[in-house]
Amino acid sequence: MQLNTLNIGLDGGSMLQSANRCPYQSMSYLLTTPEQKVVVIDGGDTHDPERDYLLDLIKQRGGTVDLWLITHAHRDHFGALSKILQDYPGEIEIKDLRFTFPDLEWIYGIGRQEGDLAKDFLQAVKAQNINCKELNFKDSIDVGSVNFEILNDPHDYKDYHNLNATTAVILAHYPSRDILFLGDLDKESEPHMLKICDKSKLRCDVVQMAHHGQNGVSREFYELVKPKLCLYTAPDWLYDCDNGGGKGSGPWATLETRRWCRELGSVADCPTAYGDYLFY
Ligand SMILES: [Fe+2]
Incomplete structure (x- = not known):
């Protein structure tokens, strides 16, 4: 897997954006603080290669995760952690795990597999x-x-009709750099969020693009964010909207999101289509 490195000023810390280890979209970030404490956001899907890759990464960093945040209850976000806990119990230490899933009954209302x-x-x-x-x-x-x-x-999920809408939006503050994680936030929950949050906090240079870069939040939302560096947890087929017939042949809205962000002044994309990214 290609490893791209980029200095974005993380003050001696780092952030690894892991590419999917299977052909499907997933989201996994492994952060280290300037003090070398370890934080995971999501972690990827249930597939064995994603589970094993994540487990190795954590062991390489000492085997302890100081904080693990899960954005929402979709398998391509919490699946790798779930499989590590089930298949390798006790192999890593998690000091602090935080997530808010809807009631199980509500999730079963979405689907049996979920x-x-x-x-x-x-x-x-x-x-x-x-x-x-x-x-x-x-x-x-x-x-x-x-x-x-x-x-x-x-917790604001009772009126929603899909799991993406239940995403927790996370703003990470390194001492001199902020990173905004939109998870799979979508147009159903966007108005609820805009009603309650301090909109000035959304302006952020480095942004994980909502829902793998397509069919997430609106252009108006990105106008508040004005991203400079767009992080796409999108494999090549999704990043280029290619269902086998060439760029733009698929049904996904990724090319539209990419155009919006270029028009809003973004200077670069970092898609998992290009491999892993180590930001420092
Ligand atoms: Fe997702």
């Missing part, structure tokens, strides 16, 4: 006695000199 995967995950977390808390609007979590802030209300 419900089963979430249920297995919750059971594995419980079985290993992990220190686990919910994510709430305005949470502010310090890990070393990096602060993580929750900009929306992940």
